[in-house]
Amino acid sequence: MRILIADSYYPGFLADFYRRRPDAEVLTYDAHHAALMSAFFGTGDAYARELRLLGHEAWTVVLNAAPLQHRWAVEHGLTTSGEDNAELFRVFLEQVRLFRPDVVYVQELAAAGEEVWRDVRPLTRLIAGQIACSMPSRRTFAHHGLIVSSWVPIVDHFRACGTPAEFLALGFDFKALESLGPIEKRYDLTFVGGIAPVHEGRRQLLEALCRELPIRVFGYGAESLSPDSPIRARHGGEAWGLGMLRLLAQSRITVNVHGDIVVGGVANETLANNCRLFEATGVGAALVTDAKTNLSDYFEPGREVLTYASVEECVACCRELLRRPDECAALALTGQARTLRDHTYAQRMRDLADLLARYL
Incomplete structure (x- = not known):
């Protein structure tokens, strides 16, 4: 499988990271990405790394890491007019088109609105979303073919609403x-x-x-x-x-x-x-x-x-x-x-x- 993992990081962490690593913004995308993953925030690159070890092609993008996404856009000849959410999501759509994933696995369901996943849906076979916190309001998740959660009541909630949902426990990145x-x-x-x-x-x-x-x-x-x-x-x-x-x-x-x-x-x-x-x-x-x-x-x-x-x-x-x-x-x-x-x-x-x- 080709799996694109779409993550979103706490703004407080990102501010701290770029304060500690002011050089990150002048690095290549790959070096910048590696530096961010080495900070081990959340699941970091553990999902993609372990999936690759299982023989899958997997890549992690951080939707709201604006300097990182901007660097990717520059290296791929994509002109951007700013670093607001609309521009960041436009970059993400291009990443999806380039990677051609079988699965887009969304680590943070509140990171983007329905209109983003509507545009992503024709570009992949499956959008799977993970959530283990209080659910964002006024969302239908209509474009998600699977919800994954470590919280059994969330699994039960989505199944009762007719959306496929499965349990997956949280874990630790031993790296x-x-x-x-x-x-x-x-x-x-x-x-x-x-x-x-x-x-x-x-x-x-x-x-x-x-x-x-x-x-x-x-x-x-x-x-x-x-x-x-x-x-x-x-x-x-x-x-x-x-x-x-x-x-x-x-x-x-x-x-x-x-x-x-x-x-x-x-x-x-x-x-x-x-x-x-x-x-x-x-x-x-x-x-x-x-x-x-x-x-x-x-x-x-x-x-x-x-x-x-x-x-x-x-x-x-x-x-x-x-x-x-x-x-x-x-x-x-x-x-x-x-x-x-x-x-x-x-x-x-x-x-x-x-x-x-x-x-x-």
Whole structure:
């Protein structure tokens, strides 16, 4: 199969990347693309890389990386009049025409409107879309022949609406370990993730941890904290991609707090489903995560990860683990072994390739 993976990155990460790599904009497209993929944001190039190892032709484009898309346009003789969304999508259409994919696999369904996928549809055999977050409103996904999600309620929702949908779990890109290299533990206890107003429950838990334990907090959204929030004194800045993974790897213990995913107006709070489960364990941190009914599908609670069902339980669990460094280290090792054995994108892409072949 020829598979074109269309991704979209957080604007905060892109701003940070181009601030750190001002030279990227003068690089060739291939060098620029390689630099961006080496930042390991989201799934990075893991999908395309692992699909190629399975014998498929696969390529990743980042729809909203304007300097990168502009460089591709220049190298292919395409005149652009700016870097707004319309121009970026025009470049993407040309990429689809050139690559001639059997499948356009869309990692971020909210990245483009229906009119873009309407224009893409005649150029490929299948548009497949992946989503594992609250769904964008006023969208029909009429041009998508398959929806893939790691969130079972989303799969059920689309099937009930008559749209083919399949389950595919999230995973970890083990190649990041090579880029990280040897890591020394610097932090006893961390949280790495968003603390924006939408994560109110998460903020309350983190404030309790900040009052009771020596936790460090990293992530976006700190500017919206109340002036007296105890998180402010523990906040170490935003963290993206490989930098985020390095912080997790430097943590003896890290806390995970799931956000809400709203499907059909209803938020399901009972299921485990976020990337941090696999990122934290994959880089060797001992993970303390909120208890979910399906967590045992991925990890053995009490042996590979520890769980909590309340703020008080989280504080107590972290405090006890800090007192038992040998148990903490053993938990980290068993959690990492499980992720590297069962939850890497090498395994996930075998499953995805089988799914896509069935729908062509």
